[in-house]
Amino acid sequence: MVDVQYDALADAPPAEVPEVELYHPKSWWTRYVFSQDAKVIAIQYSLTATAIGLVALVLSWMMRLQLGFPGTFSFIDANQYLQFITMHGMIMVIYLLTALFLGGFGNYLIPLMVGARDMVFPYVNMLSYWVYLLAVLVLASTFFVPGGPTGAGWTLYPPQAILSGTPGQDWGIILMLASLILFIIGFTMGGLNYVVTVLQARTRGMTLMRMPLTVWGIFTATIMALLAFPALFVASVMMLFDRVLGTSFFMPALVEMGQQMKYGGGSPILFQHLFWFFGHPEVYIVALPAFGIVSDLISTHARKNIFGYRMMVWAIVAIGALSFIVWAHHMYVSGMHPKFGFFFATTTLIIAIPTAIKVYNWVLTLWRGDIHLTVPMLFALGFIITFVNGGLTGLFLGNVVVDVPLSDTMFVVAHFHMVMGVAPIMVVLGAIYHWYPKMTGRMLNDALGKFHFWVTFLGAYLIFFPMHYIGLLGVPRRYHDIGEAAFIPSSTHTLNAFISIMALIVGFAQMVFLFNLVWSYFKGRPSGGNPWRATTLEWQTPETPPGHGNWGKELPVVYRWAYDYSVPGAAQDFIPQNQPRAKPALQGAAP
Amino acid sequence: MSAIVLFMAVIAVIVGWWLSQQRLTAKPWLEEGAPGDFPDADAMTWPAAKIGLGVFLAVAGSLFALFISAYSMRMNMVDWRTLPVPGLLWFNTGVLVVSSIALQWAYLAARTDDMENVIIGLCAGGASAITFLVGQLVAWQQLRAAGYVVASNPANSFFYLITAAHGLHLIGGLVALGRTTAKVWRGAEMAQVRLSVELCTIYWHFMLLVWLALLGLLTGWTDNFVEICRRLLT
Numbered sequence: 001m002v003d004v005q006y007d008a009l010a011d012a013p014p015a016e017v018p019e020v021e022l023y024h025p026k027s028w029w030t031r032y033v034f035s036q037d038a039k040v041i042a043i044q045y046s047l048t049a050t051a052i053g054l055v056a057l058v059l060s061w062m063m064r065l066q067l068g069f070p071g072t073f074s075f076i077d078a079n080q081y082l083q084f085i086t087m088h089g090m091i092m093v094i095y096l097l098t099a100l101f102l103g104g105f106g107n108y109l110i111p112l113m114v115g116a117r118d119m120v121f122p123y124v125n126m127l128s129y130w131v132y133l134l135a136v137l138v139l140a141s142t143f144f145v146p147g148g149p150t151g152a153g154w155t156l157y158p159p160q161a162i163l164s165g166t167p168g169q170d171w172g173i174i175l176m177l178a179s180l181i182l183f184i185i186g187f188t189m190g191g192l193n194y195v196v197t198v199l200q201a202r203t204r205g206m207t208l209m210r211m212p213l214t215v216w217g218i219f220t221a222t223i224m225a226l227l228a229f230p231a232l233f234v235a236s237v238m239m240l241f242d243r244v245l246g247t248s249f250f251m252p253a254l255v256e257m258g259q260q261m262k263y264g265g266g267s268p269i270l271f272q273h274l275f276w277f278f279g280h281p282e283v284y285i286v287a288l289p290a291f292g293i294v295s296d297l298i299s300t301h302a303r304k305n306i307f308g309y310r311m312m313v314w315a316i317v318a319i320g321a322l323s324f325i326v327w328a329h330h331m332y333v334s335g336m337h338p339k340f341g342f343f344f345a346t347t348t349l350i351i352a353i354p355t356a357i358k359v360y361n362w363v364l365t366l367w368r369g370d371i372h373l374t375v376p377m378l379f380a381l382g383f384i385i386t387f388v389n390g391g392l393t394g395l396f397l398g399n400v401v402v403d404v405p406l407s408d409t410m411f412v413v414a415h416f417h418m419v420m421g422v423a424p425i426m427v428v429l430g431a432i433y434h435w436y437p438k439m440t441g442r443m444l445n446d447a448l449g450k451f452h453f454w455v456t457f458l459g460a461y462l463i464f465f466p467m468h469y470i471g472l473l474g475v476p477r478r479y480h481d482i483g484e485a486a487f488i489p490s491s492t493h494t495l496n497a498f499i500s501i502m503a504l505i506v507g508f509a510q511m512v513f514l515f516n517l518v519w520s521y522f523k524g525r526p527s528g529g530n531p532w533r534a535t536t537l538e539w540q541t542p543e544t545p546p547g548h549g550n551w552g553k554e555l556p557v558v559y560r561w562a563y564d565y566s567v568p569g570a571a572q573d574f575i576p577q578n579q580p581r582a583k584p585a586l587q588g589a590a591p
Numbered sequence: 592m593s594a595i596v597l598f599m600a601v602i603a604v605i606v607g608w609w610l611s612q613q614r615l616t617a618k619p620w621l622e623e624g625a626p627g628d629f630p631d632a633d634a635m636t637w638p639a640a641k642i643g644l645g646v647f648l649a650v651a652g653s654l655f656a657l658f659i660s661a662y663s664m665r666m667n668m669v670d671w672r673t674l675p676v677p678g679l680l681w682f683n684t685g686v687l688v689v690s691s692i693a694l695q696w697a698y699l700a701a702r703t704d705d706m707e708n709v710i711i712g713l714c715a716g717g718a719s720a721i722t723f724l725v726g727q728l729v730a731w732q733q734l735r736a737a738g739y740v741v742a743s744n745p746a747n748s749f750f751y752l753i754t755a756a757h758g759l760h761l762i763g764g765l766v767a768l769g770r771t772t773a774k775v776w777r778g779a780e781m782a783q784v785r786l787s788v789e790l791c792t793i794y795w796h797f798m799l800l801v802w803l804a805l806l807g808l809l810t811g812w813t814d815n816f817v818e819i820c821r822r823l824l825t
Contacts, residue, residue, distance in 0.1 A: 120639035120643070121639065121640075121643060188647075188650055191650075192643050192646055192647060192650075195646050196639050196642045196643045196646060199634065199635050199642055200634050200635045200637065200638075200639045200642050201634060201639070202633070202634040203634075204626040204627075204633065205625065205626035205633075206634070207613075207614065207617070207619070207629060207633065208613045208614070208615070209613075209614060209615065209617045209619040209622075210619050223606075226646065226649070226650045226653075227599065227602065227649065227650065227653045230650060230653045230654040230657055231595070231653075231657050233654065234654065234657040234658060234661060237752070238661065238752070241741075241748060241752060245741050245742055245748075246742040247741060247742045247745065247748035248670075248742070248745055248748070249661070249665065249745065249748060249749075262742070264670055265668050265669065265670030265671075265745065266665075266668075266745070267664065267665060267668060270661060270664050270665060273592055273660075273664070274657065274660075274661060277592065277595065277657070305620060309619060309620065310615070310616070310617075310618070310619075313615065314615070317610065321603055324596075324599050325596070557625075557626060558626065559623060559624060559625060559626075560619075560622075560623045560624075561619035561620055561622070563620070564620075564623075580625070581623055581624055581625065
């Protein structure tokens, strides 16, 4: 083998990327509160999402207490139970996961990973956060209005969502719809930034095929979200009209309490189409950033290049495109034409192909890698296993004939919690352990992290595996009290109590994690600039945490892809993306 | 849902075409080297604001395609009573066309550094867009006076909803146009406003296009067209 050495002199002239005019904060307020710096906005997004996520966590405890020990807790009645499930679902899917992956990780990582100084429209980016915060506050306010939050279920299906039998019919549903509309407006502002920054503000040498998969995932998911959220917007506006102005977009003719209502002729199915035209891409809006991040975690912590980078990129794009033509698989029991059912079942199962490619590639990246069982790696491994599990039950539910009997049972609840609850949360947690050193300059405590991982991972399985079984028995979802039914054996009640206790334990493990976040911020081990010896640009910043403008005087220049780990002959087991080309050393050159 | 699926297909074609220019078949693990070794692979050179507008138009387009989808699904229900479209809408459409032409005028003037005509174009475009909005409000008044209130029939509800959505988008455009005009007014150099004028013009043409599609839908002209397409497909 030819000896190679790495020439410290740059091959290329310094970056000629036009310098963007950076907004320079002048006071404490504009530096930390009304900041236009993507990194500060990212942390604001993450803290807000975590705060409202904690509310959703407590709500899940309430639900589990009721399901595990029905009748024991007098403060949970049937109406409150419905309100809890609705708010838990809506918060977790939209206000936590979407906001955290795109608003949090997107803002922090995109400019750093593509070598930009900031997002391209910093002011709009700042507005995006404040509108998001307003949406969260409007949502949270529904807990305090007369009638409380809506209990319509997170899918908000009409007609029941706006009828008086559903809790929160007064203000809850109106504020929920208003909050969703605000969220979408705020997200659109942020989303424009993420997309245009990737398209336009990449540094020299950062070709699309040299971008880390994290950026690919967030980029594709943002495009999907920009195109899918309008469907929720339209549905929300139309339902708001039905509720406030008495129109009949979705509301059929109804008799309520013996009275003929003013509605007539509307189509609840129309709402379902609009909702799921958003709702299914939403699954992948959460999953694609997770796919991207987990690829980078695995590659870095296994010290090995990602297997099949091109396939990974193509699979992300293919999943993004396919996810727009599967929405009606959420509507098999709505009485659709069997040919439509067949079409949507087919497209649904086709998505399994690019997804399986990704899973194989992660496993093949691990194969004979130098696996370091760090906390981020543990979470990444936990993700792969959980995602495969959740994906397999997706094959059941994607088939019309299997779905019909399982529809609206706890099996569905277990399925989607595995695939889009636990799996993406595993990635969120792994990513926080991975990038926290860059954000704060300190490592998170390792022992607490391992404790957190094992309790969360094993606990999640002990919660959701038995839930599949309960669902197969036919226990319906959304029921406050399943009562005594011939098809439900008494052991189900014991199992439900067990699940509830595990849910409490897993919830408390998250408190350990929050403690770790705070404690390590002050007392954690200093991390240095690149503790994981990673190749991507965010680890090569001159300062840690990165300063305003991210890079020093000059932007980095990129010479290689993001996965040069364990390159034969290299001095170190990683070569940063901004390290110039290796030159054969003169004395070692072939004669 | 055919309108939105069709719209998504168009977006997919555009994205696919763009991706096909991006060397997605490159093998990055073999392509170590300085920037410039791989032509056509660097970031886009268009100004960020122009790309941003393009992405925003895709989002707004998807919003209107969804309204059209919802409209065409709902109109097949039995209680639908088509609304008599006020004649004023034709006048309004004419005004919006004038507005678009005026902005095109401003854009062409901006390319030839003719500041005077830029100002004329911007002011005429803004004034006619405001006239359009006032005309829409008057049309609403006329309908309401004739008893076609928002909740009396889904056709009415859609009419108010869709015209409101279009009007709000136009008001957003007027904010940008107002800022551009103010910049010109304060004596900004041509180089500083050329891009803003161009972006306003693109947005105005887009809003005109959307309006024509919506007008076709609301007046029912497109029904024959859709029917022909359906016959061809089946």
